[in-house]
Amino acid sequence: MAVQSKEINLDQLGGTIYPETTNGEQLRWHSPLEAPFHIAGFPWLAQDGIYRRLPLASGAVLSPAVDTLAYCTAGGQIRFRTNSSRLVIRVRLAGPANMYHMPPTGQCGVDCYLGEPGEQSFITTARFKPTESEYESQLYQWDSKKDVAVTLNLPLYQGVEEVWIGVDKDAVISDAPAYASSRPVIIYGTSITQGGCASRPGMAYSNILSRMIPVEFVNLGFSGNGKGEPELAHIMSEIDDPALFILDYEGNTGEAGNIARTLPAFIQILRDRHPEVPILVVSRISTAEDQFYIERRDLNDRRRLIQIENVEQRRTEGDANIHFVDGFKLLGDDFVNDCTVDGTHPTDLGFLRMAQSLAPIIKRLLRL
Template sequence: MAEQTTQSNRVDAQKLDPNMKLEQTGELGLTWLSPKEQPFRLSGFPWFHQDGVYRRLPLSPGHEIPPAVNQLANSTAGGQIGFRTNSPRLAIRVELAGKAGMYHMPATGQCGFDIYLGEPGDQQYFGTTRYDHTQLSYEVVLYEFPHAEERHVTLNFPLYQGVKEVIIGIEPGSRLEAPLPYRSNKKVIVYGTSITQGGCATRPGMAYTNILSRRIPLEFVNLGFSGNGRGEPEVARVLTEIANPAMLVLDYEANAVDLELMRRTLPEFIRIYREAHPNVPILVVSKIQYAKERFDPVLLKKRLDMKRMEMETVDMYRRQGDANIHFFDGTALLGTDSYNECTVDGVHPTDLGFLRMADTLTPMFKELLKGELESA
C-alpha cells in the first residue's frame, strides 16, 4: 500500500504538460553544416583559429596556468555562433564533454544552447534546447516556421560544460550567409569568477556578458573561471595574447581568498597587461554584495576592505599617468534594497540578478567603448 501511495503521488511534469516534453526529432531530412566553416561566425574563442576547438584558452599555453583554470577553459561560456539563413527550419546537434551535474544551476544553463533572432541591437530571445540532461548528446529543432524568410541567428554556447562538436541543420536548398559584422574587430575581454562565467543562469543568453553583447555590437570574450580566476600573473600573460582588445574587465575579487592575495595579484596583473597594451581601457569591478553580509560583519568588512584596496590600486595607476584605468563599485550591481532576492544561494545570481548586473554596467561599458562604437 505504501509503495502504491508513493507511486500515485509522483509527479512527472514532462508527461502532464506538453510544454515540458523533451524534443523528439527522428529523421529530419536537413542539410547539416559545421559552424567551424564559413560563412558562420564563431565568437568568444580567441584561439580557435590556432587550435580548432571550442575552448577559451589555448590548448598549449605559453605560460604554466593552474590546472583548474586549464580545465575550466573547456567550458564554452560566452561562445556564440552567428549567421543568416532563410531556412524555415533550424536544428542543432550537440556532443557534450560531460553531463549536467550541479545542484543549483539548471541543465539548460550548464549544457544547453539558446537562440536569439534579430539583427544586432534587436536580438530577441526565441528558445532554448530541450534535451535529456542524462545524455551526452542531443538533437533539437530550434525553430520551424511555415514560410522561408531571412533571419539573423545568434546561438549561445553552454556556460558550464565543454562542447566536443556542434552542427547546424537547415532546410536543403536554403541560403546561409554571414551575419552582419560587428561594429569593429575589437574584443571586450572579461576576466573573473563563477559569476562572470554565468553561474547560475538558467540559460546561456542570461550570463551578464552575453546580455551586454546584445547591447554593445562587439565580440565579448568570457574568461570567468569558476572558483579559480584568482589573478595569477601567468594567466595575465596569456590574456595579453588576445589580439585587438577593446577593453579588459577585471572582475575576480570574489575568487580572492583574502585581502593579501588581492593586494599581491591586482597591481601585478594590471602591470603585465599594461606593458603589452598601454592604451587599452582597463575596468576593475568590485564584488557584488552577498546575502549573508547583512548578518555577518566579518564578511561585510572583508568586502569593504577589498573594495578599498581595488580603488587604491586604480588611483595609484591614475596618479602615475594612466588615464585609461577605471574602477566600478559593484556594491549595487544587484540593486540596493532587494539584492538578496537576486541569487540562487546568496552568492550566484539568478537571471534577474544577471539582468540587473547588465543594466547597471551598460552605461559604463558604453562610455569606455565609445571610441570603438563611434569610429565604425
C-alpha cells in the same frame, strides 16, 4: 497516518518536457567551424580548432582547474544569417548536467536569439534530457522561409565537443551582421563571470552585454579559480587588438592580502603590452549572505578599498585609461536579496541588473 508521496513524471501526466523527433534526415547539416558561420568567444579557435577559451599551448603553466574550466564554452556564440524555415541544433557535450544550483539549460543548453545587433529577441532554448550528453533539438520552424540573423549562445558550465546546425536542404546561409567594432572586450573573473547560475546561456552577463553593445565579448570567467594568476594576465595580453579589459575576480581571492598582491602585477602585465587599452576593475557584487555575516562584509570592504587605491594610484601616476566600478552597486537598490540563487550566484534578474549597470560605462569607454 503518514501519506506516502508519489514520484511525479510530467511525461506520464501529459506534459511533454523532452524533445520530440526532429526529422533531422530532412535537413542539411553544417559545421559552424566552416564559413560563413562566425564563432565568437574563442580567441584561439583558428589556432587550435576546438571550442576552448584558452590556448592549448601557451607556454604558461595553468592550474589543473583553470585548464579544465577552459573547456567550458561560457560566452561562446555561433552567429550567422539564414532563410531556412527550420533550425535544428545537434550537440555533443563533454558530459551531462550535474549541478544542484544551476538548471541544465544553463549548464549544458544552447539558447537562440534572432534579430539584428541591438534588436535581438530570445526565441527558445534547446530541449534535452539532463542525463544525456548528446542531444538534437529544434529551435524554430516557420510555415515559409524567413531571413533572420541568428545568435546561438553555447553552454556555460560544460564542454562542447561537436556542434552541427541543421537547416532546410535548399536554405541559404550567409555572413552574420558586422560588429560595431572588430576589437573584443575581454572579461576575466570568477564563477559569476562564467555565468553561474543563469537559467540559460544568454542570461550570463557577458552575453547580455553582447546584445546591448554590438561587439565581441570574450568570457574568461573560471569558477572558483579567478585568482589573478600572472599566467592568465600573460595569456590575456596575447589577444589581438583588445578594446577593453574587465577584471572582475575579487570574489575568488580570499584574504585581502591576496588581491593586494595580485592586482598590481596583473594590471602591469596587461599594461606592458597594451599601454593605452582601457582597464575596468570591478569589485565583487553584493549578495544575500552579506547581510548576515559581518566578518564577510568587513572583508569585502577591505578588498574593495584595495582595488580603489590601486586604480587611484595608477591614475595619479598618469594612467588615465584605468577605471573602477563598485560592484556592490551593480544589483541596484530594490530586491537585491532576490538577485541570487544560493545567496552568492546571480539569478537571471541579478545578471540583467549587472549588465544594465555596466553597459553605459562600457559604451563610454569604447566610445560607442
